[in-house]
Amino acid sequence: MHERHRGLTQALATSYQEAASVCLNRFHASPLEITLSDSGAEMTAQLRWLTPDARMLGAWANATDTTRNGAYCCVIAGVELLRSLVAVRRAETGTGSDYYVGPPGSGQTDLEDCLRLEVSGVSAGDYPDVRRRLTEKVAQAQRGDSSLPALAGVIGFSAKLLIVEDVQEES
Amino acid sequence: MSWDDHHSLSERLAIEADATNRTGDIVRAQDLFARAATEESAALDALPQEKLRTRGITAVSAVALWFKARDYVAAERLANRCLEDPQMPHFAQKQLRESGSPNTALVLLAPQSPIGAGQEIDWGLTSDDDAVFTVTGVGVLSEENAGKLSRVPQSIFVMKGNPFCNL
Numbered sequence: 001m002h003e004r005h006r007g008l009t010q011a012l013a014t015s016y017q018e019a020a021s022v023c024l025n026r027f028h029a030s031p032l033e034i035t036l037s038d039s040g041a042e043m044t045a046q047l048r049w050l051t052p053d054a055r056m057l058g059a060w061a062n063a064t065d066t067t068r069n070g071a072y073c074c075v076i077a078g079v080e081l082l083r084s085l086v087a088v089r090r091a092e093t094g095t096g097s098d099y100y101v102g103p104p105g106s107g108q109t110d111l112e113d114c115l116r117l118e119v120s121g122v123s124a125g126d127y128p129d130v131r132r133r134l135t136e137k138v139a140q141a142q143r144g145d146s147s148l149p150a151l152a153g154v155i156g157f158s159a160k161l162l163i164v165e166d167v168q169e170e171s
Numbered sequence: 172m173s174w175d176d177h178h179s180l181s182e183r184l185a186i187e188a189d190a191t192n193r194t195g196d197i198v199r200a201q202d203l204f205a206r207a208a209t210e211e212s213a214a215l216d217a218l219p220q221e222k223l224r225t226r227g228i229t230a231v232s233a234v235a236l237w238f239k240a241r242d243y244v245a246a247e248r249l250a251n252r253c254l255e256d257p258q259m260p261h262f263a264q265k266q267l268r269e270s271g272s273p274n275t276a277l278v279l280l281a282p283q284s285p286i287g288a289g290q291e292i293d294w295g296l297t298s299d300d301d302a303v304f305t306v307t308g309v310g311v312l313s314e315e316n317a318g319k320l321s322r323v324p325q326s327i328f329v330m331k332g333n334p335f336c337n338l
Contacts, residue, residue: 009186012186089182090182091228091232092185092211092231092232092235092236100228108175109173109174109175110174110218110222110224110225111224111225111228111229112222112223112224112225114224114228148224148227148228148260148262
């Protein structure tokens, strides 16, 4: 991922991929077909991962950190597949949960084409739980700022569902 | 040096600072955050006025890094300078204004005695005298945020200039 996503170093991408494999391994075996939903339009995608060994499971024993980092991996990959946008940089705002994404090649001389990406992961929930989390993230992004275009993305690891939605400005 | 040169260096320093923070070497982490903030501030100065979105994102990043370096004077000075710029985008103005407001932190450790508004607490991460914050309020953790945590916190404090905002 780091070769396409300027905002991910190789070490960071590897770390996120490890976390995602641990999250998926809680409920499923590779390969796995998941549903991608983008503003109501649905498609399917196949996920493949290396089954984590005991050492990796131990290293990722903190469920909160693992779900968050696994979500970064899956949502950033999903946004690339659905919107052809790549991670350009991590948002250094202190809230610690979002990236800036843009077209491939962007972010080298400026961030003028970039959007904010709010990311979240739901480990054990079902479809309504993932939808509910997306609604929360959209509301969070709307509160965060209203003039910088934003996307919200949520992965449900158990639910096999990844949803991406534009954040509309608050009226 | 260009915006990209300064900004890329800032990103590398901030990543190193985060990693150093996790090892417990808070003093070195603060130094790295300060260097990252210096580079991000230089990146901001290297941008032409018409790069509005980039200026906004970079300004917010630089102020956030000064907070992480616990240099509140530098953070406030830069935030005020940016807020005086009429070209600063609305989203950045909003975030820069909020950067100087009280914000919320979870405190996972149980205090030795009850803490209320107006009291000063030593954050306890370093022996640095600067790591003392005045509590402006004591909050209640929402069910939503509690569900995101691996441990249930003992207290939530609202503190002015808190660089460890985690809610």
